[in-house]
Amino acid sequence: MxxxxxxxxxxxxxxxxxxxxxxxxxxxxxxxxFSIMKRSQAKTELEKIxxxxxLSIERSFFSVSQLGITFIDNTVVFSQLKPSATxxxxxxxxxxxxxxxxxxTHITINKGRWQGSHVVKLTKSPADKLKELVIYELxxxxxxxxxx
Numbered sequence: 001m002x003x004x005x006x007x008x009x010x011x012x013x014x015x016x017x018x019x020x021x022x023x024x025x026x027x028x029x030x031x032x033x034f035s036i037m038k039r040s041q042a043k044t045e046l047e048k049i050x051x052x053x054x055l056s057i058e059r060s061f062f063s064v065s066q067l068g069i070t071f072i073d074n075t076v077v078f079s080q081l082k083p084s085a086t087x088x089x090x091x092x093x094x095x096x097x098x099x100x101x102x103x104x105t106h107i108t109i110n111k112g113r114w115q116g117s118h119v120v121k122l123t124k125s126p127a128d129k130l131k132e133l134v135i136y137e138l139x140x141x142x143x144x145x146x147x148x
Contacts (some may be wrong), residue, residue, distance in 0.1 A: 040125050042099040046133060049076055053091060061112025067137075069093070069109070070104035071120050075096055081108065100125050100133075107135070 054132060056078055060067045065080040068089065074097045080090040101124035107116035118136040125131070 016142070017061060030132075031032075038126060043097075045097055045099055048131075049095060050135060052095070056092075057109055057112055057114065057136075060109040064111050067109045069107040071105040071107075073099050074098070076102070100130075101131075 056067050056069065059065075065085070068077075068079045068081045070077045070079070076095040076097070077091060078093040080092055082089055100122055103121035103123055105117060106121045107114070109115065114136055118134060120133045121136050122130055122133060
């Protein structure tokens with residue numbers, strides 16, 4: 001019976017070897033996981049900005065009003081523009097980016113019609129790979145409407 005008790009478990013050395021192997025493996029995999037997570041968060045942030053932009057176009061159209069989108073530094077501000085200069089514009093949504101820095105850009109949406117640049121230049125992006133953000137895709141009908 002004494003022989004069965006000796007062979008029934010793992011030795012301390014065996015456990016330490018397994019722990020070292022797990023530690024080395026996780027140290028090789030962990031940095032890749034963090035970079036994948038950061039890229040995913042940055043992509044989600046851009047998709048959020050584009051989605052709110054599309055909603056702003058619809059809001060402007062259905063409310064027959066004028067909305068403004070301002071990109072400055074790491075902030076995007078969506079606001080309801082007032083017709084009078086004496087009345088302050090109402091901020092609808094503010095997004096502060098932790099991944100991107102934008103070149104100062106002002107866009108107006110008047111009664112659902114896009115006025116201004118559809119591309120925003122980026123001064124900083126993850127790994128400096130992205131230089132500009134296409135915020136609004138011009139369709140063929142929109143291109144012909146603006147050229148008239």
